[in-house]
Amino acid sequence: MPLPKNHHLHLYLLFFLFLLSNAAAADELQILLKLKSSLQDSNSQLFATWDSTANSFCKFTGITCNDVGSVREIELSNQKLSGSLPLDSICQLPSLEKLAFGSNFLHGTITEDLRNCTKLKYLDLGKNLFAGSFPDISSLSQLEHLHLNGSWFSGIFPWTSLTNMTGLIRLSLGDNPFDPSPFPKEVENLKKLEWLYLANCSIQGTIPSEIGNLVELINLELSDNNMTGEIPVEIGQLTKLWQLELYINRFTGMLPFGLRNLTILENFDASENFLEGDLNELRFLTNLVSLQLYDNNFSGEVPEEFGELNKLVNLSLYGNKLTGPLPQKLGSWSEMGFIDVSENFLTGTIPPDMCNKGTMKQLLMLQNKLTGEIPANYAKCTTLTRFRVNNNSLSGVVPAGLWGLPNVAIIDITSNQIEGPITSDIGNAKKLAQLFVSYNRLSGELPDELSKSTSLVSVMLNNNQFSGKIPAKIGDLKQLGTLHLESNLLSSSIPKSLGSCSFLSDLNTANNSLSGEIPSSLGSLPTLNSLDLSHNQLSGKIPESLASLRLSMLDLSHNRLTGAVPESLSIAAYNGSLSGNPGLCSMDITYFPRCSPKKEMSDDVRTLIICFSVGTAILFVSLICFSFLKRKEKDQDRSLKEESWDVKSFHVITFSEDEILDSITQENLIGKGGSGNVYKVSLANGKEVAVKHIWNTDPSGRKMFKSTTPMLGRRGSGSSKSKEFDAEVQTLSSIRHVNVVKLFCSITSEDSSLLVYEYLPNGSLWDRLHTCEKMKLDWDARYEIAVGAAKGLEYLHHGCERLVIHRDVKSSNILLDEFLKPRIADFGLAKMVQTNAIKDSSHVVAGTHGYIAPEYGYTYKVNEKSDVYSFGVVLMELVTGKKPIDPSFGDNKDIVNWICGNLKSRESVLGVVDSYVPEAYREEAIKVLRIAILCTARLPELRPSMRSVVQMLEEAHEPMKLLDIVISKDGSSKKMEVLKGTEK
Incomplete structure (x- = not known):
């Protein structure tokens, strides 16, 4: 039976719709494949499923389809x-409703085409590296979530776009350098808004009273703007608020009445404003977890009710005018982690139970009027990292266990009335870096265990009543930079071991009863800048070794020193520094008696006799040694040529094995390492190479298993691991890149090995930045070095058959050729990661202090992101001209922390740029600094890949407005947020 006509029509319609559906699906597939081709994936796994031959693009990673198989969501955040x-x-x-690319490294501009995504309900482009202004998106009237925070958009934000977005639930535009504007009226009408993040986006003027209309708000952040006026009372209508952030503005007046209505508020921060009055309005906020009101003008007492806040973790009230005692129950019921009430006028005693839950990390109460003893409970607070109660009127004895807390980094009880000894517990304080106990009444002998606290950098024990000797092994404190022992009752001698404290820059033992001679080992301290040994009973001659020091301050006055003043110390700069030593004489200093000619003659004769005797003995021994060494040298030379050598070439070479062997002579030596030497060899063809000679045996024939890892430029440095030689050969022999040092060949025998490299005549980047050559390295050269070195590392991470982790990236391992083109060098610690290795990480501790990534602090597992961190430090060196570790940064700070502390304003950011960089290039330098900050993110997964770093550096040459670098807060300290990619 024939089908009805209308049934045929129905079939035709279904077939037509089927064809349309297939065509639409094909179009969507092509769109997704175009998106894939526009993006680079550093982990190389994300787009593995994005294949044109796949059955359905709905199975692509990050893609969600609707019921009819059309793309509804693209979710590629944090990838x-x-x-x-x-x-x-x-x-x-x-059908696209969700577009999420937050927390990536996307760049470029956002075009007007975004307006065509009319069905979008969710748009997240936050925490990226875009440029330019953000377009008008009025057509996106269905938006419920708009996240653009921290994406480097600039210009005027199109606030009018928000007018039709009445369904917005979350609006996050903060941390962008928009042009200044008042609080946008368009926001006042978004009645469904739950999340409003407008921090650090140039909002000016007052908070309008209409803010009270946004009754669904859970989070309100207006921090780090230029807002003024009083906090409106209408804030009290926002009873659903969980977080209220108003810090770093210019708000005035008192906390508004009605703030007590915010009973579910957990986080309140109004720090760094001009607020005044008392804190009584906060008594009713029983759910507070974090309260930060520091740097205001608050007065009155801390409400007693604060002692009942059983959720309170962070309390920061420093820099106000608060009076009276702290609630004694403060922190008793909560997992208290941080308290800072410093710089107030508080009285009474320290609340005893703030570490009841064993979670407190920082207790800061300095510069108040506190009395009483330090509560004994804190001796058991093993989580404490900072304990500072200086400049109070505390008394009694420090609880013994407090000295030895295992995680404490600073103990500061300076300027109190505290008595008793420093106990032997201090030997357990393995992380203690700063010990400040000056201006107290402490007594007893300094414990020998002090020398076991090997992280100590600054020790200030002056103006107490310590007696006895200075611990003999104090030289074990290898990180020690400052040691102040003045104005005590110390006796005995100055330990010779102090000469081992190679970082010591400030030594003061004045006003004690020290005796004996001044150790000549003090003259070997390379960084000693201030030396005060005055007002003691030191005797003997002034060591000639002190003449080698470059001191800005020297005081040896009022001792019992005798003999002639060394000529190098007989200068006007040290006038008065030697007075009070009647036994001294000088031919140059007028207030000293002239050294007696007769005595001088007698001394000279005695010295001549001694020297003649010693010289004769030395000559005799020397003749024997010379004969032995000549014979040995001949044997070695003969052995070099007579040994059986295995030559492996990795490039076309134009020299012979003999030409290299003949050049391993003393006159060609340019560097020494722990187990071998580095030679500069001029070849017959006029070219030069660097040869690293590694001995595998000592003179007795015993295997040494050592190799050197020199810089192949001007200096060498040593290592003691046999694997380093193998790693260097294995790594470099397979690498072909213009920015990686070239290994021509290896020449090995049973007893020694020779590695022949290209010679780099301009030494290392370290030399150029941190020595007298610095002025010759202009910004263009620095920029080219940055890009070239980045490309070298990019090749190691992405271009080799197997990933190569260098593990010791630093400016001294970036060598420069005759045109200042960089080469990555020194692969003694490098690791080739096997393709089947677990998680491509390494457990071996490697690297150089100042360049080592922070993950070493909690794991030895490192990957290529550790190289990225180290390279970020190199970029900071290039921009600032500073060394990674520099005394000017302050105690326990490296260049990364120093730069973090200087991101407060445009002026402070510009201030970190090296003064040698001309004004015209400073904007470009800031862009490179921005990349360096991304590279040094604390969490490895937040650092860009080296491929992204190269791309960003190349784009840094493009003209762009100098952007203000922004900061946020963490506890009472500030941290980079947008630039380092951390979560708000």
Whole structure:
């Protein structure tokens, strides 16, 4: 029976719809594949499923489809992506409701094409590296979530776009350098808004009273703007608030009445404003977890009710005018982690139970009027990292266990009335870096265990009543930079071991009863800048070794020193520094008696006799040694040529084995390492090479298993691991890149090995930045070095058949050729990661202090992101001209922390740029600094890949407005947020 006509029509319609559906699916597939081609994936796994031959793009990672198989969501946040977005095609996806690319490294501009994504309900482009202004998106009237925070958008934000977005639930635009504007009226009408993040985006003027209309708000952040006026009472209508952040503005007046209504508020921060009055309005906020009101003008007492806050973790009230005692129950019921009430006028005693839950990390109460003893409970607070109660009126004895807390980094009880000894417990304080106990009444002998606290950098024990000797092994404190022992009752001698404290820059033992001679070992301290040994009973001659020091301050006055003043110390700069030593004489200093000619003659004769005797003995021994060494040298020379050598070439070479062997002579030596030497060899063809000679045996024939890892430029440095030689050969022999040092060949025998490299005549980047050559390295050269070195590392991480982790990236391992083109060198610690290795990480501790990534603090597992961190430090060196570790940074700070502390304003950011960089290049230097900060993110997964770093550096040459670098807060300290990619 024939089908009805209308049934045929129905079939035709279904077939037509089927064809349309297939065509639409094909279009969507092409759009997704275009998106894939526009992005770079540093982990190389994300787009593994994005294949044109796949059965359905709905199974692509990050893609969600609707019921009819059309793309509804693209969720690719936190995927370490770089590149730009092809919005012209993305917005052709007909069913797209969610577009999320937050927390990546995307760049470029956002085009007007975004307006075509009219069905979007969720848009997240936050925490990226975009440039330019953000376009008008009025057509996106269905938006419920708009996240653009921390993406480096600039210009005027199109606030009017928000007018039609009445369904917005979350609006996050903060941490962008927009042009200044008042609080946007368009926001006042977004009645469904739950999350409003407008921090650090140039909002000016007052908070309008209409803010009270946004009754659904859970989070309100207006921090780090330029807002003024009083906090409106209408804030009290926002009873659903969980977080209120108003810090770093210019708010005035008192906390508004009605703030007590915010009973579910957990986080309140109004720090760094001009607020005044008391804190009584906060008594009712029983759910507070973090309260930060520091640097204001608050007065009155801390409400007693604060002692009942059983959720309180962070309390920061420093820099106000608070009076009266602290609630004694403060922190008793909560997992208290941080308290800072410093710089007030508080009285009474320290609350005893703030570490009841064993979670307190920092107790800071300095510069108040506190009395009483330090509570005994804190001796058991093993989580404490900072304990500072200086400049109070505390008394009694420090609880013994407090000295030995295992995690404490600073103990500061300076300027109190505390008595008793420093106990032997201090030997357990393995992380203690700063010990400040000056101006107290402490007594007893300094414990020998002090020398076991090997992390100590600054020790200030002056103006107490310590007696007895200075611990003999104090030289074990290898990190010690400052030691002040003045104005005590110390006796005995100055330990010779102090000469082992190679970082010591400030030594003061004045006003004690020290005796004996001044140790000549003090003259070997390379960084000693201030030396005060005055007002003691030191005797003997002034060591000639002190003449080698470059001191800005020297005081040896009022001792019992005798003999002639060394000529180098007989200068006007040290006038008065030697007075009070009647036994001294000088031919140059007028207030000393002239050294007696007769005595001088007698001394000279005695010296001549001694020297003649010693000289005769030395000559005799020397003749024997010379004969032995000549014979040995001949044997070695003969052995070099007579040994059986295995030559492996990795490039076409134009020299012979004999030409290299003949050049291993003393006159060609340019560097020495722990187990071998480095030679500069001029070849017959006029070219030069660097030869590293590693001995595998000592003179007795015993295996040494050592190799050197020199810089192949001007200096060498040593290592003691046999694996380093193998790693260097294995790594370099397979590498072909213009920015990686070239290994021509290896020449090995049973007893020694020779590695022949290209010779780099301009030494290392360290030499150029931190020595007298610095002025010759202009910004263009620095920029080219940065890009070239980045490309070398990019090749190691992405271009080799197997990933190569260098593990010791630093400026001294970046060598420069005759045109200042960089080469990555020194692969003694490098690791080739096997393709089947577990998680491509290494357990071996490697690297150099100042360049080592922070993950070493909690794990020895490192990967290529550790190289990225180290390279970020090198970039900071290039921009600032500073060394990674520099005394000017302050105690326990490296260049990364120093730069973090200087990101407060445009002026402070510009201030870190090296003064040798001309004004015209400073904007570009800031862009490179921005990349360096991304590279040194604390969490490895937040650092860009070296491929992304190269791309960003190359784009840094493009003209762009100098952007203000922003900061946020963590506890009472500030940290980089946008630039380092951390979560708000």
